[in-house]
Amino acid sequence: MSEQAAQPRSPTESGCPDGFQYMHPAYIKNYGQWAYHDRPRPGVLHHVSKTGDEVWTVRVGTQRQLGPYEINLLCDIIDKYADGYVRFTIRSNMEVSVTDEKKVAPLIQAFEDAGYPIGGTGNSVTMISHTQGWLHCDIPGTDASGVVKSLMDELYDEFVNEQMPNRVHITTSCCQINCGGQGDIAINVQHTKPPKINHDLVANVCERPSVVARCPVAAIRPAMVNGKPSLEVDEKKCICCGACFPPCPPMQINDPVNSKIAIWVGGKHSYARSKPMFHKLVAAGVPNNPPRWPEVAEIVKKILRVYKEDAQNWERVGDWVERIGWPRFFELTELPFTKFHIDNWTGARNSLNASAHIRF
Amino acid sequence: MAQQTPKNPEKHCTYVPKQKKSTKPYHNTPMLNELEKGPWPSFVHGLKRLAAENNMMVDLMGQLEHSYKTRLGYWKGGTVSVFGYGGGIIPRFTELMGSDGKAMFPESKEFHTLRVQPPAGNHYTTAMLRQLSNSWNKYGSGLIAFHGQTGNIMFIGTTTKNTQHFFDEINEYGFDLGGAGPCVRTSMSCVGSARCEQSCANEQKIHRLLVNNFIDDMHRPALPYKFKFKVSGCPNDCMNSIQRSDFSVIGTWRDDMKVDQKEVKAFVAKKGRKYVVDSVISKCPTNALSLNDDDTLSVDNRNCVRCMHCLNVMNKALSPGDDKGVTILIGGKRTLKIGDTMGTVIVPFMKLETEEDYEQLKEMAENVIDFWAENALEHERCGETIDRIGLVNFLEGIGVDVDPNMINNPRVSSYVRTDTWDEEAEKWKERKAAG
Numbered sequence: 001m002s003e004q005a006a007q008p009r010s011p012t013e014s015g016c017p018d019g020f021q022y023m024h025p026a027y028i029k030n031y032g033q034w035a036y037h038d039r040p041r042p043g044v045l046h047h048v049s050k051t052g053d054e055v056w057t058v059r060v061g062t063q064r065q066l067g068p069y070e071i072n073l074l075c076d077i078i079d080k081y082a083d084g085y086v087r088f089t090i091r092s093n094m095e096v097s098v099t100d101e102k103k104v105a106p107l108i109q110a111f112e113d114a115g116y117p118i119g120g121t122g123n124s125v126t127m128i129s130h131t132q133g134w135l136h137c138d139i140p141g142t143d144a145s146g147v148v149k150s151l152m153d154e155l156y157d158e159f160v161n162e163q164m165p166n167r168v169h170i171t172t173s174c175c176q177i178n179c180g181g182q183g184d185i186a187i188n189v190q191h192t193k194p195p196k197i198n199h200d201l202v203a204n205v206c207e208r209p210s211v212v213a214r215c216p217v218a219a220i221r222p223a224m225v226n227g228k229p230s231l232e233v234d235e236k237k238c239i240c241c242g243a244c245f246p247p248c249p250p251m252q253i254n255d256p257v258n259s260k261i262a263i264w265v266g267g268k269h270s271y272a273r274s275k276p277m278f279h280k281l282v283a284a285g286v287p288n289n290p291p292r293w294p295e296v297a298e299i300v301k302k303i304l305r306v307y308k309e310d311a312q313n314w315e316r317v318g319d320w321v322e323r324i325g326w327p328r329f330f331e332l333t334e335l336p337f338t339k340f341h342i343d344n345w346t347g348a349r350n351s352l353n354a355s356a357h358i359r360f
Numbered sequence: 361m362a363q364q365t366p367k368n369p370e371k372h373c374t375y376v377p378k379q380k381k382s383t384k385p386y387h388n389t390p391m392l393n394e395l396e397k398g399p400w401p402s403f404v405h406g407l408k409r410l411a412a413e414n415n416m417m418v419d420l421m422g423q424l425e426h427s428y429k430t431r432l433g434y435w436k437g438g439t440v441s442v443f444g445y446g447g448g449i450i451p452r453f454t455e456l457m458g459s460d461g462k463a464m465f466p467e468s469k470e471f472h473t474l475r476v477q478p479p480a481g482n483h484y485t486t487a488m489l490r491q492l493s494n495s496w497n498k499y500g501s502g503l504i505a506f507h508g509q510t511g512n513i514m515f516i517g518t519t520t521k522n523t524q525h526f527f528d529e530i531n532e533y534g535f536d537l538g539g540a541g542p543c544v545r546t547s548m549s550c551v552g553s554a555r556c557e558q559s560c561a562n563e564q565k566i567h568r569l570l571v572n573n574f575i576d577d578m579h580r581p582a583l584p585y586k587f588k589f590k591v592s593g594c595p596n597d598c599m600n601s602i603q604r605s606d607f608s609v610i611g612t613w614r615d616d617m618k619v620d621q622k623e624v625k626a627f628v629a630k631k632g633r634k635y636v637v638d639s640v641i642s643k644c645p646t647n648a649l650s651l652n653d654d655d656t657l658s659v660d661n662r663n664c665v666r667c668m669h670c671l672n673v674m675n676k677a678l679s680p681g682d683d684k685g686v687t688i689l690i691g692g693k694r695t696l697k698i699g700d701t702m703g704t705v706i707v708p709f710m711k712l713e714t715e716e717d718y719e720q721l722k723e724m725a726e727n728v729i730d731f732w733a734e735n736a737l738e739h740e741r742c743g744e745t746i747d748r749i750g751l752v753n754f755l756e757g758i759g760v761d762v763d764p765n766m767i768n769n770p771r772v773s774s775y776v777r778t779d780t781w782d783e784e785a786e787k788w789k790e791r792k793a794a795g
Contacts, residue, residue: 008443009528013579014536015572016547019480019554019564022488027554034557036676047555055555063373063401065516067502069409070401071493073371075486086489087551088482088506090599097555115366115373116401131509134427135420136452136473136516138435143427145403146395153398178694179509182603214739216697243696249436256431269603271595272669273643276602278700290428291394313639314673345699 024085024097026055042162043118044104045095056104057097058082061117061127061152061159064092065135065145073114081107091127091169093120117160125158125168125304131179139246140174141189141259142288147172150292151187154301165311165320168304169268176241182267184317185303186279187296189288190262194238195251199225206231206248214243261286263299265329266318277318283335299335306332325359373401376408384415384467387422391429410502416517417501419465423456426464440472440520442527445579448475448537449523470519471501474526475512475538477546477571480564481554482507492530499526510588511548512538536575542739543581544574544729545588552593552611558671559593560611560684561712566721567591570607573722574729584736587729594680595668601692601703606742607725608689608703615681616661623677628655640673685711686721690728690754691743701743704751706758708765724758731757761791 020028030049037047045057060074074094078086081103082096089095098104108118120126128151131137133144151170158164171183178188202208208231212220219237223230231251233244242253253259263286267279282303286295303317310332311320321329330337343351366372374396380386395404407424410417427433440451450473456464463469478484492513496504501517508514518526527537538546547570550556552563570589577583590601593611601608628636633651641649645667648660657677671678688710689703707724711717728742735757736745746754755762 008524011442011444011527011579012531012536013575014531014534015575015578016477016536016568017479017534018568019483022479022483022485023481023554024483027483030555032553032559032562034553034555034559035679036557038675047557057555061400062506063403063406065403065406065503065505066493067406067410067504068493068497069375070373070406071489071504073373075490078486084486086484086486088478088484090507090511090548090550092506095551113367114371117399129509132505132514134424134433136435136450136471137433138437138452140433142431143424146392146428149395149398149400149402149404152400156399177696181509181600181694210738213737214697216699241695254432259431267603269597269600271597271665271667272672273645273667276597276702278603278702288431290431291391313635314643314669347699 022085024055024083026053026097026099027085029053039122039162040104042124042160043108043121045121053099054101055097055099056101057095058104058107058111058118059089059120060094060096060111061120062092062094063145063149064127064130074111074116077107077110077114081110089120089127091120091129093127117156119160119162122162123164123166123168124160124162125155125164125170127159128152128170128172129180129183130172131174133174137174138249139177139242139254141191141242141254142174142261143290144172144174144180146291147187147293147296150294151297151300154297155304158304164304164308166314166316168307168317170300171267176243177246182269182277182279184265184267184279185300186264186267187300188262188264189259190284191240191242191253191255191259192285193255193258194233194235194240195242195244195253196255197225197231197233198250198252199228199230201250202230202248203228205250208248211244211248211251214247216241216243220244256288259288260284261288261293261296263296263303265303266316266321268316268318270316273314273316274319274322279318281341282329282333284340302335303333328359374405376405377412380412382411382413382415382418384418386411386418387425389421389425392421392425406503413502415467416471417468417503419467419469420471420501420517423454423465423468426456435471440523442524442537445537447540447543447579447581449473450475450540451520468501468517471517472520472523473517474500474515474523475508475510475540475546476515476530476535477538478507478511478513480549480567481551483554491533492535495526495529499529510538510545512546537579539578539581539586541581542583542585543579543587544571544577544583545586546578547571547589547591548599549591550593550598552591556593557675558596558668558680560613560680561591561593561609561686563591563593563611565718566609566686566712569718569722570609570725573725577729583729583733585739585741587732587742589725595666595687596672602689603692603700603702604694605692605703606690607728608692609721610687610689611684612666612687612709613681613684614709615683617659617664617671617681618679619657619659620677620679621656624657624674625655627674627677640670643669645669683711685709688721688724691741691746693741693743697739698744698747701741701747703743704746705763705766706755706760708763727758761787 171180173180264279549563549567590605688707692703
């Protein structure tokens with residue numbers, strides 16, 4: 001090996017690349033000049049600029065995890081039927097723009113022929129935002145790609161049509177850290193048993209004071225177990241959140257039976273009408289049931305069916321529940337209301353009904 | 361869940377090649393195979409195509425199937441980085457060992473992810489997508505996630521040795537690693553000015569200005585915990601910045617919204633008065649809209665809170681005003697450890713027009729990160745620091761004056777010491793007088 005080759009290469013700390021070098025020329029020309037848009041059909045956005053320019057954008061659902069075959073397949077379509085430019089939405093949909101309306105139909109046809117759905121615009125159920133799960137995460141209670149694939153199969157018609165009162169954002173998360181974020185409907189792992197501790201490994205693997213500090217309810221304390229320094233959990237205090245597991249893998253929180261799935265509704269980040277809201281718990285104890293998680297799909301579809309029937313135009317799930325009230329939500333969805341729905345965390349009193357406002 | 365028969369099976373998302381170039385026999389994957397069914401494009405077809413190419417993905421499918429069977433994950437972290445950086449790579453080593461102490465799926469026993477920052481706004485040419493894919497095919501599994509929840513392109517699955525080779529190659533053509541660990545993380549911005557009429561800001565410029573100013577804090581993790589910037593061009597907040605970022609920049613305007621009365625009339629004529637009253641007027645959160653007898657619209661702009669609803673519905677008739685800028689909210693995060701916090705208003709309005717304006721934004725971010733890095737506990741997000749020390753102490757720390765736009769309502773508890781009231785009242789009067 002030459003001396004030069006042995007010298008490691010110093011990185012160029014270039015940071016976030018400039019998007020303009022990859023941007024559709026019509027986007028560059030009309031940057032900051034757009035006047036309005038409409039949707040000629042589900043999955044297609046039509047933007048008109050103050051300069052008179054127009055672009056049609058086709059939104060394509062993907063499986064998020066892409067390999068060279070599908071990247072080339074999709075790029076071939078974009079090169080042949082569009083202008084060679086593509087962007088991704090926050091929910092892993094591809095957006096392909098053309099400046100000629102006549103190109104839209106053949107472009108859609110080409111994507112559909114290759115098996116990729118067109119949709120996810122306006123008041124549809126768009127692609128589910130998903131995390132890594134068993135494929136790559138070090139602390140997952142479930143898979144992400146499989147849950148999303150199963151649900152998108154079930155909700156396919158809602159992706160390719162715009163039939164909901166307003167847009168529906170669904171998220172998934174494989175642990176309670178909730179990387180998937182807030183959603184109109186969120187499908188998140190919820191552990192139900194305290195961690196199982198491998199005391200032989202704790203002293204070697206874990207920085208014990210950090211683990212003690214990580215617990216939100218101060219349920220972990222240092223202890224000598226079988227003559228070895230370890231940690232113990234006050235199981236009466238433990239809320240089974242799994243926060244100790246990432247800094248201390250010998251505190252195994254995941255369990256094939258007791259790691260369940262919980263479903264939350266009403267999160268939204270838009271400021272339209274109401275202020276942004278966090279999602280709220282509606283169902284827990286749902287089995288983590290690969291490969292298709294049918295129990296999750298059943299509850300999600302039920303909530304969507306009731307929302308579709310009962311909500312007014314433009315109401316997001318959270319807006320709708322605020323209008324009809326939680327008792328009606330549980331009545332309409334036929335989900336059981338339990339003591340677990342009543343919050344007891346810091347600030348919980350703000351979530352109680354401090355009024356005689358009751359719907360009969 | 362019917363799946364249509366492809367016109368050309370070799371140019372279809374379900375295609376799996378008959379020819380096998382990988383030398384290791386496939387594992388039996390009955391559970392994953394179930395996920396090949398149904399109309400949505402399946403990641404399992406993708407994994408199988410890659411497994412036909414390389415042994416790493418053959419064994420990856422073996423481990424994933426094992427997870428499906430046992431309902432447990434089997435990856436552990438470790439320490440892997442490229443020369444000169446401390447973060448940006450998520451190391452993964454298999455935990456599945458056989459009774460002989462050797463990895464059950466040895467070809468994927470190292471399966472690291474590189475987090476790479478996408479171009480602002482997630483714009484690509486097909487040529488660049490293919491180039492990234494080719495580089496990853498050369499040095500990794502071939503599998504790429506567009507994009508992770510923080511906003512990175514995630515190149516999933518390679519060995520320790522190849523992380524350096526792959527990084528060297530893509531770094532040469534303009535791509536850099538994102539953040540992992542206690543550091544400034546990769547940012548996200550919406551499509552914004554590039555293709556959206558609601559945009560009130562230059563999202564791309566803000567995004568790159570903020571994140572590239574802290575590139576050292578991204579590549580060398582030394583902060584109390586993660587710190588995220590997100591940029592949305594309007595209060596629709598498509599980037600979910602209020603809930604998912606420590607420093608949220610949201611475009612807005614402070615003059616009157618624009619009303620094209622001709623288009624309002626056309627909208628009423630098309631949709632009908634009932635629709636306009638039910639779906640626009642009565643959905644305004646501050647009752648700032650009124651439909652006039654001649655089907656034009658009156659707007660009480662002083663009480664409009666820029667929620668975006670009417671602009672979203674009557675897209676052609678209503679638009680943001682001309683005096684644009686941004687609102688800055690600090691402290692959004694998810695559950696760990698004290699529970700969810702939304703970002704809260706720290707700067708109600710900042711004009712971003714001149715280079716000096718942008719410099720002011722950058723300084724604001726520097727002040728926030730400096731104060732937080734100095735005062736936070738280990739593993740404490742900025743929103744948690746604010747919760748622990750109180751907003752007023754935080755504001756003093758970053759040198760920002762109090763403003764009634766920061767609160768929903770003044771305090772309700774009388775347990776507060778107010779012996780410097782006169783001085784504080786004087787400060788308010790001085791600020792008002794200074795305009």
